[in-house]
Amino acid sequence: MSDHEYDDIHDLLVRAPSPDLHYDLASTLTTGRKIRRRRRLAAVGGGVATLAAGAIAFGAFGPLPGGDTQPTGPGTGAxxxxxxxxxxxxxxxxxxxxxxxxxxxxxxxxxxxxxxxxxxxxxxxxxxxxxxxxxxxxxxxxxxxxxxxxxxxxxxxxxxxxxxxxxxxxxxxxxxxxxxxxxxxxxxxxxxxxxxxxxxxxxxxxxxxxxxxxxxxxxxxxxxxxxxxxxxxNGGSGSDYPEGSTPWTGDGFDIRSSKVQFLSATFVIPTQGLTATDTTVRWNNGNSTVATNLGKPGSEWTFLRTEREVSPKVEAGDVYPTAVEWTDGSGTRHTEPVKR
Incomplete structure (x- = not known):
């Protein structure tokens, strides 16, 4: 797989002009899917094994149209x-x-x-x-x-x-x-x-x-x-995620690298009413980070956020999460796969 394909992704993610971009989340997702397809074709053409490339598109854009909440009326009159x-x-x-x-x-x-x-x-x-x-x-x-x-x-x-x-x-x-x-x-x-x-x-x-x-x-x-x-x-972001993966989106990157190196990410794990504790995110570089639970415990889905420290030296290759681990109330440990 050639480096310039990753450079294309990196430019899309961290070098887009701001803050005057308009709301075009769909365009960002479409571009991400095209890059993902190109990666897969490159892997097949080169005859090499590679991780399935999931949705890593990240859309940063300016104020959303209609972003102000309108007051609710009394329901009378025209x-x-x-x-x-x-x-x-x-x-x-x-x-x-x-x-x-x-x-x-x-x-x-x-x-x-x-x-x-x-x-x-x-x-x-x-x-x-x-x-x-x-x-x-x-x-x-x-x-x-x-x-x-x-x-x-x-x-x-x-x-x-x-x-x-x-x-x-x-x-x-x-x-x-x-x-x-x-x-x-x-x-x-x-x-x-x-x-x-x-x-x-x-x-x-x-x-x-x-x-x-x-x-x-x-x-x-x-x-x-x-x-x-x-x-x-004042704006928003989003991504799609591949089938079979824990829902997730990367929303922070090490801009020192020409590779795609996530520094932070948000995940949604299927807790099905259980309370998740001791949540940990595993990364492909062998590191792990603690994830913070967002929202109310005991929901069908639990939102998590994690951040990893920037290494003193720029790491080689892509850096991305591979799994989320958590413990339920009975002490059972769960592992949710993360694909990209």
């Missing part, structure tokens, strides 16, 4: 918001607090509104318009308290930037997505959203997540698409 450069408008009809509301979308031309569609939005969930309101435009009505949105297909994150508009005085906000034109993007299958308490799918079902009240960072897990994503008011 509200309207103009969207897409004032060419369309969304109106939510009056409803009782916590009850469904009628949504109407209009085209706007010279101040005149023409009704295009109407449907019912339900509180606490993301409700999609029955059809695209314009070519390549997906409109959803989401809870007012939602602060970030991630549009996904069955294959992963769809490259698009959400544009949220408050529907003041209601329990809702209008969010539009410009769908990518490439055929590989996949059809939207879910809208993952976060608020100040955690992450949810479009039906309002909670996803495994943990909130850092100090930084306001929310890290959540999507096991269906093998994604682990962190979102915070």
């Amino acid at each position: 509200a309207s918001a103009e969207i897409l450069d004032y060419r369309y408008a969304v109106e939510v009809g009056p409803s009782g607090a916590g009850r469904p509301a009628t949504v109407t979308v209009f085209s706007v031309d010279a101040g005149k509104r023409t009704r295009l569609d109407r449907w019912t939005a339900n509180p606490g969930v993301v409700t999609r318009a029955p059809k695209e309101i314009a070519p390549g435009i997906l409109l959803v009505v989401a809870p007012a308290r939602a602060r970030t949105f991630t549009l996904v297909s069955d294959d992963g994150v769809i490259r698009t930037i959400p544009d949220a508009k408050p529907l003041v005085g209601t329990d809702y906000q209008a969010v539009t997505f410009r769908l990518p034109t490439e055929t590989t993007a996949g059809r939207p299958s879910d809208v993952i959203w976060t608020d100040d308490t955690g992450a949810f799918n479009q039906s309002g079902k909670p996803l495994p997540s943990v909130l850092n009240p100090t930084t306001e960072e929310i890290t959540f897990l999507d096991t269906q698409r093998r994604l682990i994503i962190s979102q915070r008011p």
